[in-house]
Amino acid sequence: MLTLHTAELLVAGAGAVPVPGGAVLVQGDRIAGVGPYEELAAGRPQARVRRWPGVLTPGLVVHGARELLEETYYPDEAYGAAAVAAVAGAEPTEAERGGSARRATQKLLARGVVAVTGRLTVPAVRTAVARSGLVLLPPAASAPVSPSLDPFAGRAGAEEAFLGVLEAGAPARFAVFAAPGPGELAAVGATACVATVIGGRLLHRRR
CATH class of the missing domain: 2.30.40.10 (Urease, subunit C, domain 1)
Structure with missing residues (x-):
């Protein structure tokens, strides 16, 4: 079409x-x-x-896929402040990392992001990114020290x-x-x- x-x-x-x-x-x-x-x-x-x-x-495009999608956890805010606080200091499971990555990809899409650079090692996170439609590109030589969901940062x-x-x-x-x-x-x-x-x-x- x-x-x-x-x-x-x-x-x-x-x-x-x-x-x-x-x-x-x-x-x-x-x-x-x-x-x-x-x-x-x-x-x-x-x-x-x-x-x-x-x-x-x-x-x-934003840089630092691993830092943003694997090393950062995005709680499901729909469950309320108590639920968010409950996972604040816990090590998330792979399934929870996958859910976190799905929420992060939605935040990226809502900011006009179409691609992220970096390497992903957690299968559930790789699956979340693939299903989101975002393009995963190789690591960028000029990637920022502190990756951000904001594509204009830095x-x-x-x-x-x-x-x-x-x-x-x-x-x-x-x-x-x-x-x-x-x-x-x-x-x-x-x-x-x-x-x-x-x-x-x-x-x-x-x-």
Whole structure:
């Protein structure tokens, strides 16, 4: 199925000239076209259209998968403060680590993150990441000393967190943020994410 994602502003990559009313045409798990909405829509009138507010950018990447997903435990806050406190000092089981990783991946998707770098050794955590749709990349040479769920942490600018460039033939991995432009992304924060697409699938949508 063809899907046309359009936003108030499109930024195809770091340093790219913003395109007002730009769009990304997705076919399967790949990008079939990038450009002004009117041009893409005219060429593919049968495409389903998703309209988003804000700025559409490449998806974001965070470093330190092991530190974030295996060495950090994210309690299920739905059980209340007492339950969270009960596991604070305990060593989690592998199943609990898997549950923790699932909750962490949802936090990442809700921040426009499409990939994490690093190596994972806990099977339940690897499974959680694979099922989430997040892409696991090799460790990065420039990984931060203190990894963070915030993809903009430690960055000089939001564009440093972009993964790749949005262009025809590239993997369909991008995000949309409720921000007026790329220069304001770091200021509004990654939690302003409206939607996250990985492999052509809409994996997060702000309700």
